[in-house]
Amino acid sequence: MQLLLSDAQLPGHDHPLLGVATSRQLEQRLQASLPDHALIERAGLALAKLALALAPQGRMIWLLCGPGNNGGDALIAARHLQEAGRRVQVRHIGASASAPPDARHALARALAAGVPIQPGPAEIPADCELVVDGLLGLGTDRPAAGALAEAIQHINARPAGVRALAVDLPSGLHAGTGACLGDAVRADHTLCLLSLKPGLFTAEGRSRCGTIWFDALGALPDAAGPPEALLSGxxxxxxxxxxxxxxxxxxxxxxxxxxxxxxxxxxxxxxxxxxxxxxxxxxxxxxxxxxxxxxxxxxxxxxxxxxxxxxxxxxxxxxxxxxxxxxxxxxxxxxxxxxxxxxxxxxxxxxxxxxxxxxxxxxxxxxxxxxxxxxxxxxxxxxxxxxxxxxxxxxxxxxxxxxxxxxxxxxxxxxxxxxxxxxxxxxxxxxxxxxxxxxxxxxxxxxxxxxxxxxxxxxxxxxxxxxxxxxxxxxxxxxxxxxxxxxxxxxxxxxxxxxxxxxxxxxxxxxxxx
The missing domain is CATH 3.40.1190.20 (Ribokinase)
Known part of the structure; x- marks a missing residue:
């Protein structure tokens, strides 16, 4: 994992930025080379490690999980955080039997580990130190609605001093363009996984992502198709x-x-x-x-x-x-x-x-x-x-x-x-x-x-x-x-x-x- 972009640091060399379709292809190629559920387990572990580094005070970590693999990443992270002795609370929104296999795997393992999971959004707990945004991911192409939109509002209304960590990209931000699809999370940190996406670095991306971290999860740069753009530093x-x-x-x-x-x-x-x-x-x-x-x-x-x-x-x-x-x-x-x-x-x-x-x-x-x-x-x-x-x-x-x-x-x-x-x-x-x-x-x-x-x-x-x-x-x-x-x-x-x-x-x- 590397710190890619912050107020104090700029990337030292150009990085390829992959569009949504190319990012999906890279994900599929890497998944095909690994055992079942290995890739989402890597992602969840990477997220847990960053959450531990960003929340050193030992107060509660509150995780908001959507129905897809983005939510699955956060569920796996919750399991690792609990195993590390941290207090976690998960709000799972939109869980269904039609969820992707990796997301169902992540939920089953979290439940088996005794992670406290409740449905729907709620107010951020008073003793919360870090909010993890695992609501929406790479495929978002329309505004969030219902409970997902309400959860985004809760994250953005968090008390001063409570930081937000987005998984892959802030929920509500278009990965390819950086446009906000309705309301979008204002994150303090974003952990971009597997590939870097153009939308994190232009339009509203810069104001929504905060400090950007990157973990390629073992993917090789030449395994991807041609980049949509290059991040120039x-x-x-x-x-x-x-x-x-x-x-x-x-x-x-x-x-x-x-x-x-x-x-x-x-x-x-x-x-x-x-x-x-x-x-x-x-x-x-x-x-x-x-x-x-x-x-x-x-x-x-x-x-x-x-x-x-x-x-x-x-x-x-x-x-x-x-x-x-x-x-x-x-x-x-x-x-x-x-x-x-x-x-x-x-x-x-x-x-x-x-x-x-x-x-x-x-x-x-x-x-x-x-x-x-x-x-x-x-x-x-x-x-x-x-x-x-x-x-x-x-x-x-x-x-x-x-x-x-x-x-x-x-x-x-x-x-x-x-x-x-x-x-x-x-x-x-x-x-x-x-x-x-x-x-x-x-x-x-x-x-x-x-x-x-x-x-x-x-x-x-x-x-x-x-x-x-x-x-x-x-x-x-x-x-x-x-x-x-x-x-x-x-x-x-x-x-x-x-x-x-x-x-x-x-x-x-x-x-x-x-």
Missing amino acids: LAALSTWQQRHARSPSSHKGRQGDVLVLGGASGMSGAVGLAGAAALAAGAGRVYLSPLDAQGTGLPRPELMLWRAERWDDVSAWQDLTLVCGCGGGSAVTQRLPALLRAARRLVLDADALNAVAAAPALRELLALRRARGQATLLTPHPLEAARLLDCDAAAIQHARLDAARRLALRFGATVVLKGSGSVIASPAPLPPRINASGGAALATAGTGDVLAGWLGGLWAQQAAQCHDSAAGSAEQALLELACAGVAWHGLAAQGWRGPLRAADLIERMARLHR
Whole structure:
């Protein structure tokens, strides 16, 4: 068993995330290689060991068990906990003769061992130390109802100081998407069993799972089918830093140039934040092209001003790394046709995305870029993604992996769908990534501008140092760069309590250079 993800720890390498169907196949293959009921016995023992570690005070452990194998895991854990001398109480909801064989086995063994089991939900006992959520598992695809819904409500209304441990995933959370199917348990800890599921790490998963633990129960990684996605952690950042470490002979001309277009009237701060982030990321030279000529001055003396008349000379800017849209307002629309046609590397953020979404001609220009060998990186938040896909933000949040893939394929671009568990997808046949870093501290004005600028700064360096022209290699390199930038952005906010101001975020990111 390993601690996979907590506020203080991020995964050190990528982990495959399996969808519901692939997880089921893995479970069936492993069960076929073991004696009857051996797999559920392993799961229950693993759960009992973690429960003992999380409840050291010796007070009661209260287990809520549903009718399926998720409840069976909790029943086996209750038996082991009682054998270890702990006081347990089980509430079994929905038990029936049609339960899976493993679940019936777990119930029979718990009853034979004298585990106190009562039907239905109830109030959490006053002397309870830990609640175990074994109500619903991997196959949940609709809201809980009746006694199961009531039990979820009891868990979420637990007294302060009583922690909740979810088995495999919090009840009511969709394993594949991270969407809440009605009400869902808010767990302090989740023990994910056999395989890691995408829904634990994006959408509502991050806020519902708490600290995530993982036990493969003896399953071999190569026994599973292709992953739905990869969980991307510190490896993305460290790999990028190792590959692009500066030699003693480096100079600014070898670090690439960035041009940031944005900052319409009243929004000059956005373009300044993006430019400052590109500079801090390590770009050799960074130019700002504010759309409001009367805006405030350059936010840092190292930044340079790109005057409006220079846009007339396409050869002056088409080979730079362009970041477009930060605080661009409606004024950015005028510049977009030329950028979409000519820029070799283009980061589109914020109002540039809104302008593309509103204009079919701009959508077509964006979709043509990949065929011309031009690379694009889109950084939408859910509402911007919804505009691009002609749906609403709720639909995006209910299927974040699918939304990121659709955007990447529709527009031939690498996509960073921002939010809790940001999703990074490529138009190439590569599995999408879910970023493991970050948190609520990033929910402040300007942090998206910082990310767009930082990605532009990394991309400029990569382009200056890498001459691999193969399309597949270039798209994989861009996907990896995006993963590194998003991980970097989130890691700088890790452990921060309260809102983190965007300008301070840049300085925290800069301190992570090595």
